[in-house]
Amino acid sequence: MKKFFNLFFVLAAFSLVVVGCDYDDDMEPLSYVTFGETSGEIAVPQNGGGSFDVSVYTGNVTGSDRTFDVMVAESSTLPADSYSVPATVTIPANSNEASITVDFTDTSISNAGNSLVLSIESTPEVTAGDPLAISVSRDCPSELExxxxxxxxxxxxxxxxxxxxxxxxxxxxxxxxxxxxxxxxxxxxxxxxxxxxxxxxxxxxxxxxxxxxxxxxxxxxxxxxxxxxxxxxxxxxxxxxxxxxxxxxxxxxxxxxxxx
Missing domain, CATH: 2.40.128 (Lipocalin)
Incomplete structure (x- = not known):
């Protein structure tokens, strides 16, 4: 009788493992899109320009391209004439990552510095992650020693x-x-x-x-x-x-x- 109960519990545990593995295999990857970082910084040369590469990731891979809208948040303090942001980002088919390049010019950057806050717009099928806040400053030569x-x-x-x-x-x-x-x-x-x-x-x-x-x-x-x-x-x-x-x-x- 003791051996019978031991065998019963072994079989029961094995069945739970099998069910658990089947459950994991059936789970769909999360449908989300997000920036690689939530913060960044760039120093733009005085009277010049610079660029900042932004990585974007999704939680799953599909067989077709996916395009998401990139927006500038109202909380940004950097004047619009000092940056250029792509309107969209496209994740290629069979991939879960892409990047965009944000361009900056020393047009109206404050000496105190500014911020540019970007977000990705969610869709009915995909949830967007946290915004990206880029700290923007002017990089001027300084030789006062x-x-x-x-x-x-x-x-x-x-x-x-x-x-x-x-x-x-x-x-x-x-x-x-x-x-x-x-x-x-x-x-x-x-x-x-x-x-x-x-x-x-x-x-x-x-x-x-x-x-x-x-x-x-x-x-x-x-x-x-x-x-x-x-x-x-x-x-x-x-x-x-x-x-x-x-x-x-x-x-x-x-x-x-x-x-x-």
Whole structure:
């Protein structure tokens, strides 16, 4: 009797495996279409152009070509004169992948950067996957490294600081750390030392990273006394730099950098 029950359970388990295999074989691949990625980025050369290849996949293979509409989402911030997107993508017969090429031109790309969001339109037979968000920026030559003679004028809101300061001389070095990023040896160009060395014993340079996007300089960081400081600036036609800052206390200053 014990052997009979053992044989019964073996046969039952085998039948479940067979049924399970038959079930798997009968399953249809999922009917969907999707981009290969949900995000990407491109830096477009200043006054030039570039392209971005986008992969598209389906969940199954059919014996005929399949064409899907590609749409630009309303959430995109990139102006329409700066890109060209194919209206459709075609998956060839007996395949489950294809690609399209999106072309970009530096026509109206913002110095702050823009986004282009693409989606594929679903059909009654095929469900579309998530959108693709492409981050688009301008790629401009940037060669600001060097040592500068700096004159700074500014106003502190702290009563202990000497005010106003006019044309305070200082020497600052910019060291390139990336394509358009620099470490500034003293982002305050000596004025923090002038304001706060005697009053609060802050007598050292303040390093910070600054970014150059096509002649527009920017940085945000926490200054030594704990408030957020915003830095803006420009690269002038004569090669000088004009850099201004404002901290959370309302202290402000503007510096003019002349390369030595």
């Amino acid at each position: 060097g040592t500068y003679s700096v004159l700074t004028s500014g106003q502190s809101t702290d009563g202990a600081a000497p005010d106003p300061v006019v044309d305070l001389p200082y020497t600052v070095t910019l060291t390139k750390t990336g394509t358009n990023k620099y470490t500034v040896s003293d982002i305050f160009a000596g004025i923090y030392i002038d304001w706060y060395c005697d009053a609060y014993e802050y007598c050292v340079d303040t390093e910070a990273t600054i970014t150059d996007v096509c002649g527009n300089l920017s940085s945000t960081f926490e200054e030594p006394f704990g408030t957020e400081t915003n830095v803006t600036g420009t690269v002038n036609a004569d090669g000088t730099l004009t850099i201004s800052f404002e901290n959370g206390y309302g202290d402000t200053a503007t510096s003019v950098y002349t390369k030595m």
